[in-house]
Amino acid sequence: MRGAGRRVGALARKEFLHILYDFRTLFILFLMPVVQLVMFGYALNMEIQQVELAVADQSNTPASRRLVETFRGSSFFRLLPTEGGADQVQTLFATGQARAALIIPADFSRRLERESETPVQVLVDASDANAATLIRNYCAQVLLEYDQGRGARAPVPFEMRPAVLFNPDLRSSFFFVPGVMAMILVMISALLTSVAITREKESGTLEQLLVSPVRPWEIVLGKVLPYIGLAFLDAALILGVGLLLFSVPFRGSLSLLVGLTTLYVLTALSLGLLISTRARTQQVAMMAALTATLLPTVMLSGLIFPIASMPRPLQLISMLVPARYFLLIVRGVLLKGSGLEQLLPPTLALGAMTLVLLTVAIRRFSARLE
Amino acid sequence: MLPILSMIRKEFRQVFRNRQMLFLIFFVPLVQLVILGNAITTEVKHLKLLVVDLDQSRESAALARAFAAAAGFDVVGHTQDQGRIKEGMKAWRVQLALVIPPRFGRDLGGGRQPQVQLVVDGVDGNSAGVALGYARGVVAGFAQTWAGERGLGPARVHPTRMEEQMWYNPELSSRQYMVPGIVVVLLTLLPMMLSSMSLVREGEIGTLEQLMVTPLTKYQLLLGKLIPFLILSCAELALVTAAAVRFFDIPMQGSYLLLAGLALVYLFTTLGLGIFISTLARSQQQAMFIAWFFMVFMVLMGGFFIPIENMPPLLQKLTYLNPMRYFMAITRDLFQKGASLDLLLGEAVPMAVFGALIFSFSVIRFRKSVG
Numbered sequence: 001m002r003g004a005g006r007r008v009g010a011l012a013r014k015e016f017l018h019i020l021y022d023f024r025t026l027f028i029l030f031l032m033p034v035v036q037l038v039m040f041g042y043a044l045n046m047e048i049q050q051v052e053l054a055v056a057d058q059s060n061t062p063a064s065r066r067l068v069e070t071f072r073g074s075s076f077f078r079l080l081p082t083e084g085g086a087d088q089v090q091t092l093f094a095t096g097q098a099r100a101a102l103i104i105p106a107d108f109s110r111r112l113e114r115e116s117e118t119p120v121q122v123l124v125d126a127s128d129a130n131a132a133t134l135i136r137n138y139c140a141q142v143l144l145e146y147d148q149g150r151g152a153r154a155p156v157p158f159e160m161r162p163a164v165l166f167n168p169d170l171r172s173s174f175f176f177v178p179g180v181m182a183m184i185l186v187m188i189s190a191l192l193t194s195v196a197i198t199r200e201k202e203s204g205t206l207e208q209l210l211v212s213p214v215r216p217w218e219i220v221l222g223k224v225l226p227y228i229g230l231a232f233l234d235a236a237l238i239l240g241v242g243l244l245l246f247s248v249p250f251r252g253s254l255s256l257l258v259g260l261t262t263l264y265v266l267t268a269l270s271l272g273l274l275i276s277t278r279a280r281t282q283q284v285a286m287m288a289a290l291t292a293t294l295l296p297t298v299m300l301s302g303l304i305f306p307i308a309s310m311p312r313p314l315q316l317i318s319m320l321v322p323a324r325y326f327l328l329i330v331r332g333v334l335l336k337g338s339g340l341e342q343l344l345p346p347t348l349a350l351g352a353m354t355l356v357l358l359t360v361a362i363r364r365f366s367a368r369l370e
Numbered sequence: 371m372l373p374i375l376s377m378i379r380k381e382f383r384q385v386f387r388n389r390q391m392l393f394l395i396f397f398v399p400l401v402q403l404v405i406l407g408n409a410i411t412t413e414v415k416h417l418k419l420l421v422v423d424l425d426q427s428r429e430s431a432a433l434a435r436a437f438a439a440a441a442g443f444d445v446v447g448h449t450q451d452q453g454r455i456k457e458g459m460k461a462w463r464v465q466l467a468l469v470i471p472p473r474f475g476r477d478l479g480g481g482r483q484p485q486v487q488l489v490v491d492g493v494d495g496n497s498a499g500v501a502l503g504y505a506r507g508v509v510a511g512f513a514q515t516w517a518g519e520r521g522l523g524p525a526r527v528h529p530t531r532m533e534e535q536m537w538y539n540p541e542l543s544s545r546q547y548m549v550p551g552i553v554v555v556l557l558t559l560l561p562m563m564l565s566s567m568s569l570v571r572e573g574e575i576g577t578l579e580q581l582m583v584t585p586l587t588k589y590q591l592l593l594g595k596l597i598p599f600l601i602l603s604c605a606e607l608a609l610v611t612a613a614a615v616r617f618f619d620i621p622m623q624g625s626y627l628l629l630a631g632l633a634l635v636y637l638f639t640t641l642g643l644g645i646f647i648s649t650l651a652r653s654q655q656q657a658m659f660i661a662w663f664f665m666v667f668m669v670l671m672g673g674f675f676i677p678i679e680n681m682p683p684l685l686q687k688l689t690y691l692n693p694m695r696y697f698m699a700i701t702r703d704l705f706q707k708g709a710s711l712d713l714l715l716g717e718a719v720p721m722a723v724f725g726a727l728i729f730s731f732s733v734i735r736f737r738k739s740v741g
Contacts, residue, residue, distance in 0.1 A: 024652070028659045035663075039670055042685060050679070067530075093537060094713060117531040126536035127706045129544040131677060133413055137503065140532055144510060147529040156513040157478055159485045162502050165459060170495030187662070195655050203575055280390060282654045283567050287394045290563075290662070291402070299406050304675070306497055308416035311408055328462050335493050342461035 007214050011222025015196060019226060029230060033184045033238050040180045041173040041246050051135055053077040054089055054098040059108035067104060067120070070146045076138045093125045100124045100135050166335050174249075177242035178330040179303040182323045184238060185231055185261070186268040186297055191289045192227045193272030198285040216366045224269050231265045251337030257330065260343070263350050264326040268293075270357035271322070277364040297323040325349045373586050377594025381568070385598065395564075395606065399556050400613055407549045407618065414500040419443045420467040422452055427475030433486070436512045437468055442504045459491045466490045466501050478516075538706045549620045550705040551674045553610050554698050557633060558640050559665060561603045565644030566657045569595060569736075574653050592736060596641050603640075607633050623708030629701065632714070635722050636697040642729035649735045668694040693728070696721035 019025055053071065057064050072079050080098055082088055092098040103121035105111075111118045122139045126132035167174045197220075200206040209219055242248045272289060279285035297303060300314065301323035307315055318324050325346035332338035340347070385391060421434045438445045446464060447454075458464030469487040477484035488505050490498045539546050572578040581591060607630070614620040643664060651657035670676060671685070672694035678686055689695050696717040703709035703717075711718070 024650070025656055025659065028656070028663060032659070032663050036666055039667070042682060094707060094709070112530070117529060119531050119533045122532050122534045124534065124536055126539040126542055127702060128547050128677065129539055129542040130413065132536055132539070132542055136534055136536075139534075141503070141506075143530050143532055156509055157481065157483065157516060158474070159483055160505065160509050161485055161487050162505075163487055163489045164492035164498060165456065165489060167492030167495060167498075170492050170498055172495050175494050175496075191658065191662075192655070195658065199655070278390070281388065282658075283564070283571070284388065284390045284394060286567070286654070286658045287391070287563065290559075290658075291394065291398050294662075294665075295402060295406055299675075306414060306494065309413050314405065314408055317405060331493055332460060332462065336460045338460040342457075
């Protein structure tokens with residue numbers, strides 16, 4: 001066992017020197033997470049603000065002007081007066097000057113008095129479907145407000161008080177800083193490991209390792225250890241910047257976070273290992289690792305888009321994305337102070353995933369070598 | 371001319387010999403198109419609602435039923451223990467809780483404006499905001515029915531009705547918006563990664579020396595390296611566009627020719643970035659990391675899934691430095707609005723300028739030498 005320890009240590013040292021060999025790699029590995037964190041923290045804002053609304057008030061009566069004023073009063077819209085009807089809206093949409101239009105028909109006031117319901121036209125540039133849905137909902141809210149103000153809708157007979165827990169100011173950085181941690185960790189671990197072993201194959205040095213008295217699992221361990229270290233340094237860096245710059249709270253237990261982060265890093269490393277057993281060139285390894293981690297983590301894990309809103313088959317696919325579970329863990333521990341008993345389901349899922357990936361990877365690896 | 375041709379032949383052989391690579395270049399993007407095109411929805415559905423009814427009256431039950439019936443909420447439980455709210459949120463089983471106070475029914479009947487509390491998990495600020503909006507809608511609806519049942523309804527004043535028209539995308543499918551976006555991402559990722567790694571690879575495995583002793587000039591070497599990737603990228607564009615239109619029913623309103631032409635202009639940028647990365651990196655691993663770095667920056671700041679209009683003004687200005695921003699807008703306008711070239715000039719011109727600058731700068735930086 002002592003010999004094994006020494007051999008693993010030597011391999012780990014060699015791999016570590018490979019990383020250190022060029023300051024540029026380290027520079028990238030530590031600068032990149034910080035830049036990404038800052039960008040995510042400031043840029044990611046899914047809430048739409050200030051939609052340009054073209055207003056054609058063809059009625060021009062006190063009632064219609066009050067409706068326009070109600071729209072102006074809501075902080076959501078920036079009004080853009082126009083005279084024309086649908087054709088002018090067309091050019092406004094095409095040139096991107098407006099994203100929605102309100103057309104109040106000429107007989108608005110007259111119909112308001114006589115008919116049971118008076119139509120108001122709302123045109124929305126729906127090329128971005130999500131934005132369009134939001135814009136429509138806001139328009140409906142403003143119209144409801146207008147009707148309630150005129151006494152056309154019943155007032156609410158009770159008061160509804162919202163109480164927002166864990167993130168009372170609804171700051172998006174609280175949501176995204178843990179997210180960036182999940183993303184960077186999986187990418188660094190999976191990408192680096194997958195390429196590290198493939199590099200030996202591509203440059204023909206794997207044979208040299210094979211004829212040495214090192215056993216396959218020792219090679220794997222020695223290769224992987226330095227990256228675990230790197231991943232942890234990065235995690236600490238992201239966490240530090242997140243806590244200091246974005247004042248993200250840390251409500252849970254540090255040791256729990258460290259333990260479960262280790263588990264997550266292991267999952268990602270196993271994924272990288274598995275890729276490296278199949279890939280013949282670094283290019284292939286990298287493309288495969290990138291395909292398996294970047295977009296699924298950004299889009300399917302709940303990092304940005306809520307999983308519950310996705311179509312059913314995608315929800316099932318998202319169960320294969322490790323970040324999905326780690327996000328529950330890291331957000332739970334940091335923002336809510338969740339304990340292990342509350343995070344048991346995602347922890348078990350990660351554990352099972354690691355076990356499967358690691359077993360398959362080591363089997364394949366040994367099979368190739370023997 | 372001949373040396374370039376043999377160089378091109380060599381590169382093509384290298385690509386086609388590698389089955390795994392072909393699989394990754396041509397098959398995987400199609401899968402991504404299907405999966406990711408459907409993933410993006412900021413619509414918030416299936417919010418897990420816990421009902422804490424401390425009143426247990428007919429009125430409180432009616433209010434709970436109104437929430438249960440509303441789209442957007444899934445009732446996950448009823449309880450009278452307020453402690454279960456926080457507990458459930460910590461375990462991610464509950465996203466919001468409706469707390470109906472004792473005496474709610476009696477106060478409502480007596481017109482004493484009881485207070486109902488809506489406890490929201492604020493970790494996902496966006497969902498929380500949307501959830502509050504939904505809840506307001508439910509409450510307004512409940513009020514309407516409640517007043518109607520008691521004959522207190524609005525008798526004399528008539529409400530308005532919103533007649534909505536969703537232009538360019540009447541079914542509000544986000545695929546229409548996302549799939550052209552994925553096309554752009556692929557057309558950035560593949561050329562940039564492949565060209566940078568392929569250039570660095572020669573240096574890393576020691577074949578650059580062999581190339582150096584050939585009579586190839588630096589420009590011939592670059593052309594020989596880039597033309598195969600240019601052709602591969604065009605094939606990728608054709609394949610992905612065809613799949614999008616044929617199999618995923620993404621309507622293409624504009625001209626294919628215009629799309630191809632502008633894509634060619636854009637490829638100068640991404641291939642140029644590939645060369646640039648290869649001048650910075652000494653190993654394929656490094657090249658990959660730098661490419662990833664560029665990629666994340668470009669995707670985040672390109673309007674792919676975070677609307678640029680939502681960003682703070684300073685960041686919005688920064689996005690003008692991002693070549694992907696222009697091609698993203700061009701591709702979407704072409705697919706969805708059928709824009710003509712004169713409407714796209716505002717994007718096409720800066721994109722061409724960026725392409726020319728990046729490409730020539732990188733070519734000048736590139737050295738056909740070791741170390």
